[in-house]
Amino acid sequence: MAERTNHNPAQAPADSQAPAHNPAKNPPPAQNHDQAPDRNHDHDQAQDQAQDPARVGVYICYCGGNISDHVDVEAVRARMAAQPGVAVARTNMFMCSDPGQELIMEDLRAGRINRVVVASCSPSLHEGTFRSAIARAGGNPYQYEHANIREQVSWVHHGQAATDKATRLISAAAGKAGLLDALSPLRVEALRRAVVIGGGVAGLRAALDMADSGIQVLLVERTAWLGGAVARLGRLAPVGEDASGLLRGLAGQVLAHPGVTVHARAVVSGFGGYLGNFSLTLSRTPDPDVNADVNADANANADAVADAAPLSKMPSKTPSKMPSKMPSKMPSKMTVGGFVRGLGVLAPTQPDAASQDQGPLTVRTGVIVLATGHRSYTPKRGEYGYAENPEVLTLPRLIQHLADTEAETGPLLVLNGRAIRRLAIIHCVGSRQIPGIHQEDESGCLNEHCSRVCCAASINAANQVRERHPQTSVYELYRDIRTYGRGQEEMYAKAAANRVVFLRYSADDAPEVRRCPAGQGFPLEVAVRDGLTLGQELRVPVDLVALATGMVPGPVAELVDMLKLPVGADRFLQEVHPKLRPVELPLPGVFLAGTCQAPMDIGEVCSAASAAAVKAVALLSKGHVELDPFVAEVDEQACTGCGACVAACLNKGALGLETLELDGAMVSRARVTPALCLGCGACVAVCPEYAIDINGWTLAQYEAMVDRIVCRLEGVA
Amino acid sequence: MAQVNPDFMETLRQAGTDTGAECNNCGTCVAICPLAEGHFPRLMLRYAQLGAQELILDQAQELWRCLHCGLCTQTCPRGANPGEVILALKRFVVASWRRS
Numbered sequence: 001m002a003e004r005t006n007h008n009p010a011q012a013p014a015d016s017q018a019p020a021h022n023p024a025k026n027p028p029p030a031q032n033h034d035q036a037p038d039r040n041h042d043h044d045q046a047q048d049q050a051q052d053p054a055r056v057g058v059y060i061c062y063c064g065g066n067i068s069d070h071v072d073v074e075a076v077r078a079r080m081a082a083q084p085g086v087a088v089a090r091t092n093m094f095m096c097s098d099p100g101q102e103l104i105m106e107d108l109r110a111g112r113i114n115r116v117v118v119a120s121c122s123p124s125l126h127e128g129t130f131r132s133a134i135a136r137a138g139g140n141p142y143q144y145e146h147a148n149i150r151e152q153v154s155w156v157h158h159g160q161a162a163t164d165k166a167t168r169l170i171s172a173a174a175g176k177a178g179l180l181d182a183l184s185p186l187r188v189e190a191l192r193r194a195v196v197i198g199g200g201v202a203g204l205r206a207a208l209d210m211a212d213s214g215i216q217v218l219l220v221e222r223t224a225w226l227g228g229a230v231a232r233l234g235r236l237a238p239v240g241e242d243a244s245g246l247l248r249g250l251a252g253q254v255l256a257h258p259g260v261t262v263h264a265r266a267v268v269s270g271f272g273g274y275l276g277n278f279s280l281t282l283s284r285t286p287d288p289d290v291n292a293d294v295n296a297d298a299n300a301n302a303d304a305v306a307d308a309a310p311l312s313k314m315p316s317k318t319p320s321k322m323p324s325k326m327p328s329k330m331p332s333k334m335t336v337g338g339f340v341r342g343l344g345v346l347a348p349t350q351p352d353a354a355s356q357d358q359g360p361l362t363v364r365t366g367v368i369v370l371a372t373g374h375r376s377y378t379p380k381r382g383e384y385g386y387a388e389n390p391e392v393l394t395l396p397r398l399i400q401h402l403a404d405t406e407a408e409t410g411p412l413l414v415l416n417g418r419a420i421r422r423l424a425i426i427h428c429v430g431s432r433q434i435p436g437i438h439q440e441d442e443s444g445c446l447n448e449h450c451s452r453v454c455c456a457a458s459i460n461a462a463n464q465v466r467e468r469h470p471q472t473s474v475y476e477l478y479r480d481i482r483t484y485g486r487g488q489e490e491m492y493a494k495a496a497a498n499r500v501v502f503l504r505y506s507a508d509d510a511p512e513v514r515r516c517p518a519g520q521g522f523p524l525e526v527a528v529r530d531g532l533t534l535g536q537e538l539r540v541p542v543d544l545v546a547l548a549t550g551m552v553p554g555p556v557a558e559l560v561d562m563l564k565l566p567v568g569a570d571r572f573l574q575e576v577h578p579k580l581r582p583v584e585l586p587l588p589g590v591f592l593a594g595t596c597q598a599p600m601d602i603g604e605v606c607s608a609a610s611a612a613a614v615k616a617v618a619l620l621s622k623g624h625v626e627l628d629p630f631v632a633e634v635d636e637q638a639c640t641g642c643g644a645c646v647a648a649c650l651n652k653g654a655l656g657l658e659t660l661e662l663d664g665a666m667v668s669r670a671r672v673t674p675a676l677c678l679g680c681g682a683c684v685a686v687c688p689e690y691a692i693d694i695n696g697w698t699l700a701q702y703e704a705m706v707d708r709i710v711c712r713l714e715g716v717a
Numbered sequence: 718m719a720q721v722n723p724d725f726m727e728t729l730r731q732a733g734t735d736t737g738a739e740c741n742n743c744g745t746c747v748a749i750c751p752l753a754e755g756h757f758p759r760l761m762l763r764y765a766q767l768g769a770q771e772l773i774l775d776q777a778q779e780l781w782r783c784l785h786c787g788l789c790t791q792t793c794p795r796g797a798n799p800g801e802v803i804l805a806l807k808r809f810v811v812a813s814w815r816r817s
Binding site: 422473475493496497499501502527530532533534536537538539540541 | 718719720721723726738739740741742756760763764766767769772795
């Protein structure tokens with residue numbers, strides 16, 4: 001539960017000069033956290049201001065000419081100094097610099113001011129900087145108002161108009177600042193528990209890191225298996241570690257960790273709550289049948305001719321027309337922690353499965369880590385001959401085959417009993433699509449992103465084929481090679497040494513895969529205009545074509561709807577800031593890990609997962625978290641309990657009606673759950689009694705701003 | 718439309734060297750060659766790498782630009798030995814000419 005503690009005297013020196021108005025109304029923080037927020041806050045504030053009137057300090061930034069080239073900063077300063085309520089008005093070349101911040105801090109410490117306005121760039125850049133400076137000087141960081149006179153003034157207006165607009169904006173900010181209360185951050189109790197959604201490498205890594213830090217972790221996985229996409233891989237680029245060994249190790253650590261509970265064959269079907277106290281409903285996926293999983297995997301892409309005869313899981317030199325599935329006895333032999341290529345490490349049955357209770361389960365958690373992964377692009381029918389020719393398959397299938405047959409060597413690669421003399425790998429299939437050149441999918445979307453891992457995966461596969469089967473020639477048809485990580489460039493160079501032949505095509509003149517004319521001895525040929533041979537048209541007769549399919553967003557539409565997750569133009573989940581906050585979401589307490597966010601390789605996935613884990617642990621470490629206090633607050637005396645605000649509220653659960661005793665009578669009143677409130681103000685707009693307000697953005701503060709914008713100002717047009 | 722043929726490398730090996738298969742088409746040999754015009758000798762190495770025999774025979778006269786100064790071989794970052802490949806290609810062309 002959350003608690004609002006306004007008027008913490010320790011944080012508001014101005015208040016400390018006044019006697020405590022009513023100690024009962026000022027519960028000390030960290031206690032009574034189930035109590036309703038302090039509802040008498042506005043009355044207190046009125047008294048405070050009577051006792052310690054606002055003394056606003058206005059600080060105007062030159063921004064090194066960015067502002068002062070267009071705004072007459074000194075003229076604005078003189079105008080502001082003459083305004084009522086403004087105690088000091090100063091300028092500085094860079095307010096955000098240490099000397100600039102020191103100006104504010106010195107005025108605060110000397111008691112000259114108790115409210116601060118900085119007029120500079122966008123608040124998204126430096127609001128936090130100045131709030132922090134105020135706090136360091138012993139002031140209340142919420143008694144601060146920011147005026148943006150760069151993006152909103154000097155970058156778009158010039159001359160007198162710029163100076164006048166800057167004056168109006170700063171004057172409005174000063175008007176508002178005079179009414180700013182000494183708010184305290186919302187304090188939300190946080191459960192020291194985490195839910196990780198997705199049991200691939202990202203989820204496993206994040207779960208392990210959080211559990212190692214003492215957080216109780218529940219790992220939710222849709223299938224019966226841990227390992228995700230990595231379970232389908234073999235020798236990994238660039239140095240050739242074994243994916244199954246890596247996965248066995250990681251999953252084994254997770255399964256053995258007392259701090260992690262794995263909840264396999266479950267999906268998230270309900271979501272509620274807020275940072276520190278989320279509630280998730282887990283529903284069981286249909287009756288788990290390990291054998292069915294194995295078959296389902298073998299028949300993935302069953303509509304494709306290429307995969308209708310699935311790659312053999314048995315030694316490929318056994319020619320067999322039969323789809324070779326796992327032996328049916330296998331599942332009964334499977335033990336928890338056992339590994340099956342293509343599926344992963346078998347997860348334990350759920351802790352509550354013994355009770356045969358198949359109903360949904362509700363779990364409470366402090367944070368959520370999303371590790372839902374990606375999907376491999378499925379080529380369209382006929383795209384590079386896919387699904388129309390049995391000799392065309394996807395690179396992931398080829399990689400799985402290479403992993404399944406790792407012990408085999410021999411002059412020629414053998415696949416489904418067929419010797420492969422020449423193999424062509426076509427890059428950028430389903431990635432880097434260009435409007436007007438590539439065809440949109442059913443939902444009208446193109447994958448314009450680079451999938452990043454397929455170049456390395458293709459070259460790695462080519463090297464394995466060449467090293468294990470020296471008589472099999474490999475052709476790589478690429479647009480651009482992006483072997484960007486440590487060791488990958490060396491791997492690329494090794495491919496040339498291995499005599500892999502590279503052919504370069506352009507996106508608007510893509511290779512064509514077609515049946516080879518009879519008598520040529522090959523089933524297929526690839527026709528390509530090769531940029532490395534001065535645009536020469538070449539025919540490459542081949543036995544097999546592998547399509548290096550990219551990564552596309554996973555099927556997480558339900559989660560996106562439920563958690564209202566932001567999705568990028570590429571349809572991957574989108575972080576708050578790509579550089580500075582790369583694993584966070586705007587929804588506090590929910591983090592991103594791995595390929596649900598963007599294509600990345602296993603090392604990058606683990607970096608992201610560990611980053612998400614550290615962020616989560618840091619949030620939960622104190623047992624409570626602090627949020628900005630800009631949320632709705634109800635005046636119970638004025639509220640009539642009409643419920644209009646509850647109907648208008650945009651975030652379910654943030655506002656409700658409750659019955660309480662007021663002046664001896666039982667009445668219905670609106671009640672805010674501060675941790676859920678978005679601070680949007682929809683409730684304020686509909687309240688007929690003006691009984692609800694947003695702290696830090698009250699109606700009175702807005703009115704003061706409007707007054708200052710429309711009033712006559714000396715010398716201002 | 719020329720056809721790609723990996724078996725040509727064996728022919729070339731018998732004619733002298735098959736190191737041209739390791740060429741990564743950087744073009745350093747073109748930059749250093751004192752006599753070349755256009756894309757010589759890289760393009761010839763490329764034809765050899767692809768096994769595009771008909772293109773090699775069509776443009777065989779290009780091969781005789783080369784005076785075997787060895788600068789390309791000295792500077793080749795991949796050790797593909799372009800000078801020796803050109804010499805092998807000359808032998809291949811002559812042998813093919815004799816046969817026809």
